[in-house]
Amino acid sequence: MNRSNHLLSGSRLEFHRYGEPVFDPVDIDLEPGTVIVLTGPNGVGKTTLLRLLAGILAPVAGKLTHHADVSFVGHQPAVKSDLTCRENLAYEREVGPPAMPIAEALAMVGLAGLGSRPARALSAGQRKRLGLSRLLVRNAPVWLLDEPYASLDDAGCERVDELIASQIDSDQGVILATHQRHPHVDAERVVQVRLSTQRTGDRS
Amino acid sequence: MIWKKLKLWFHMLGSAPYFYGFSRRVAPWLWAGFAITTLYGIYLALYVVPPDYQQGDSARILYIHVPSAWQAMFIYGVMAILAVIALIWRIRLTEIMAMSCAPIGAALTLVCLATGSLWGKPMWGTWWEWDARLTSMLILLFIYIGIMGLYAAFDDKRKGARIACVLVLAGAVNIPIIHFSVEWWNTLHQGQTIRLIGESSMDPSMLPPLLWMVVATKLFFGAALLDRARNELIDQDRNKKWVSERILEAA
Amino acid sequence: MKPAHGRPIAALFRRDMKLAFRRLGESLLPLFFLFTVIVLIPLGVGPGPNLLARMAPGMVWVAALLASLLALEHLFRPDLEDGTLEQWFVGNDSVYGRVMARLLSHWLITGLPVIVFSPLAAEMLNLPDHALGTLILTLLIGTPALSLLGGLAAALTLSTRGASVLLSILIFPLVVPLVIFATGAVSMTADNLDPGAYIGLLGAFTILALTLAPLGIAAALRMNLE
Numbered sequence: 001m002n003r004s005n006h007l008l009s010g011s012r013l014e015f016h017r018y019g020e021p022v023f024d025p026v027d028i029d030l031e032p033g034t035v036i037v038l039t040g041p042n043g044v045g046k047t048t049l050l051r052l053l054a055g056i057l058a059p060v061a062g063k064l065t066h067h068a069d070v071s072f073v074g075h076q077p078a079v080k081s082d083l084t085c086r087e088n089l090a091y092e093r094e095v096g097p098p099a100m101p102i103a104e105a106l107a108m109v110g111l112a113g114l115g116s117r118p119a120r121a122l123s124a125g126q127r128k129r130l131g132l133s134r135l136l137v138r139n140a141p142v143w144l145l146d147e148p149y150a151s152l153d154d155a156g157c158e159r160v161d162e163l164i165a166s167q168i169d170s171d172q173g174v175i176l177a178t179h180q181r182h183p184h185v186d187a188e189r190v191v192q193v194r195l196s197t198q199r200t201g202d203r204s
Numbered sequence: 205m206i207w208k209k210l211k212l213w214f215h216m217l218g219s220a221p222y223f224y225g226f227s228r229r230v231a232p233w234l235w236a237g238f239a240i241t242t243l244y245g246i247y248l249a250l251y252v253v254p255p256d257y258q259q260g261d262s263a264r265i266l267y268i269h270v271p272s273a274w275q276a277m278f279i280y281g282v283m284a285i286l287a288v289i290a291l292i293w294r295i296r297l298t299e300i301m302a303m304s305c306a307p308i309g310a311a312l313t314l315v316c317l318a319t320g321s322l323w324g325k326p327m328w329g330t331w332w333e334w335d336a337r338l339t340s341m342l343i344l345l346f347i348y349i350g351i352m353g354l355y356a357a358f359d360d361k362r363k364g365a366r367i368a369c370v371l372v373l374a375g376a377v378n379i380p381i382i383h384f385s386v387e388w389w390n391t392l393h394q395g396q397t398i399r400l401i402g403e404s405s406m407d408p409s410m411l412p413p414l415l416w417m418v419v420a421t422k423l424f425f426g427a428a429l430l431d432r433a434r435n436e437l438i439d440q441d442r443n444k445k446w447v448s449e450r451i452l453e454a455a
Numbered sequence: 456m457k458p459a460h461g462r463p464i465a466a467l468f469r470r471d472m473k474l475a476f477r478r479l480g481e482s483l484l485p486l487f488f489l490f491t492v493i494v495l496i497p498l499g500v501g502p503g504p505n506l507l508a509r510m511a512p513g514m515v516w517v518a519a520l521l522a523s524l525l526a527l528e529h530l531f532r533p534d535l536e537d538g539t540l541e542q543w544f545v546g547n548d549s550v551y552g553r554v555m556a557r558l559l560s561h562w563l564i565t566g567l568p569v570i571v572f573s574p575l576a577a578e579m580l581n582l583p584d585h586a587l588g589t590l591i592l593t594l595l596i597g598t599p600a601l602s603l604l605g606g607l608a609a610a611l612t613l614s615t616r617g618a619s620v621l622l623s624i625l626i627f628p629l630v631v632p633l634v635i636f637a638t639g640a641v642s643m644t645a646d647n648l649d650p651g652a653y654i655g656l657l658g659a660f661t662i663l664a665l666t667l668a669p670l671g672i673a674a675a676l677r678m679n680l681e
Contacts, residue, residue: 054541054545055546055547057681070545077537091467095466375628378629
């Protein structure tokens with residue numbers, strides 16, 4: 001296995017909460033042009049693993065290597081309510097190598113014409129899409145998405161699939177967690193990583 | 205050979221059940237030692253040592269005031285070292301022990317402040333003086349309370365301990381500076397204050413009870429620390445098997 | 456240590472200032488607080504000029520502290536709540552730089568207004584004219600340390616219940632040397648003595664805070680994100 005062209009690799013990754021491991025040690029390797037879908041029962045720690053891969057949490061054990069820039073869209077869209085959509089994306093654009101122009105990014109997620117609207121005036125679904133549009137204005141080879149389909153209607157979900165497809169078509173990578181819909185992309189490009197845990201559940 | 209045994213013992217001490225047993229066995233001895241040294245020290249302080257030339261009998265309270273002040277600072281030092289170990293090596297028992305130090309340190313600081321106040325009344329006529337030592341101790345009390353409050357505010361005890369340890373270290377850097385600045389502030393604003401105790405002017409006959417009380421506070425710290433840490437450990441692990449086994453054993 | 460890229464950090468600073476101006480009422484509150492303190496305390500202790508002059512350095516500094524404290528609630532918490540804080544840690548960019556950018560905007564909103572209005576405060580509190588320069592100097596050197604230490608307290612209490620009370624308890628011991636050195640310097644000048652030693656100590660304290668506090672803040676932020 002040629003490790004050098006992996007976008008991201010992690011071996012025996014662990015994270016602890018309340019002194020106990022959240023999930024069993026995880027091995028994960030993201031190859032260009034693929035989507036990794038994290039599966040597992042509710043509460044097994046998919047969000048935790050994604051945040052670990054993003055660099056927000058530090059693994060308690062195991063080794064994580066980033067071979068490329070990473071973009072993370074979590075449960076919250078990470079936009080400022082008092083800024084307009086355009087201003088939010090302008091900030092995002094300054095963070096990483098700039099990619100798509102703002103107007104185009106807004107159009108791709110179905111928010112065309114809403115550039116001057118403050119983010120607090122958006123509906124939940126619109127905010128979610130604004131958060132996803134952050135992925136487009138930056139050039140990040142690895143996308144980490146936590147429940148990208150949540151709060152979206154069918155049209156919105158299709159747009160997400162289009163975004164994912166265009167990402168992997170350009171030989172980049174996506175890792176996402178979902179417990180409802182799976183990405184409707186070429187099945188050959190999808191890899192499933194299943195999380196498991198020894199926890200019995202009761203945290204009291 | 206003995207080095208290896210020591211290393212092994214340290215590792216075993218990090219295991220919860222072993223620490224529990226160790227603490228249960230050792231703490232009573234430390235309490236007994238504390239009781240004996242305190243009784244003897246107080247006896248010497250009250251009956252053997254002659255009254256102070258200037259202050260008479262009311263100066264005898266220094267035998268509680270001074271050791272408690274010293275010990276309150278010493279405890280912070282121990283807590284800071286434990287905090288460094290806890291943050292770098294993430295050893296759970298060090299986290300617990302560091303957090304257990306804070307209430308004990310706070311208690312001794314309170315004792316120091318109370319005895320200082322009691323001493324001050326006959327000496328200066330007021331219950332409180334902005335004396336350098338008392339003021340420093342008051343600030344130290346706030347730091348201890350802050351650490352205890354921060355730790356208590358978290359449900360996840362390991363996370364809370366580590367965050368509180370960052371605070372412990374911030375305080376550790378600051379405490380010498382606070383001490384120094386308060387000293388300076390005191391001399392600036394009050395000129396030559398009559399200090400609660402002139403370090404150099406202690407007659408050698410006054411020394412023995414002081415030393416006994418110092419030893420007593422150390423034993424107190426050791427015993428209280430072991431007991432608190434043990435209780436914290438059981439509380440955190442209350443759902444674990446080893447706890448129910450040990451408690452049933454003891455019952 | 457992660458490499459620092461200038462552009463994202465500058466962008467963060469500009470965004471923070473933009474947001475501060477959007478919520479102007481909130482941002483001006485510390486300044487309003489300063490005025491309240493400067494007017495209320497003389498009302499409380501009487502207008503005797505000598506008494507006020509003695510109290511002036513302390514009062515201005517306490518006002519600066521309270522002003523700083525007010526804005527600390529909003530230093531990191533809004534970002535925690537809308538998810539922008541965790542973005543600081545994504546990828547390889549420097550958290551240290553972002554922390555400094557955030558603290559800089561905090562200082563511009565709390566420390567700088569106090570410095571700008573300190574001559575007015577000094578006049579109202581009857582501080583001797585020749586001591587004004589020292590007052591401004593101590594504020595210039597010391598209010599950044601206030602922001603740094605306040606930022607540390609805010610970072611530590613970020614995800615706790617009852618954070619504001621805890622924050623006040625934590626910050627108070629940390630800033631004691633600051634207040635002592637700063638007010639000491641001004642008092643010395645007011646008494647026509649040389650404040651050099653105090654100013655030197657104040658400067659050293661701020662440099663120490665500048666070196667260590669951001670590290671503590673970054674560590675505390677990350678721990679609180681778990």
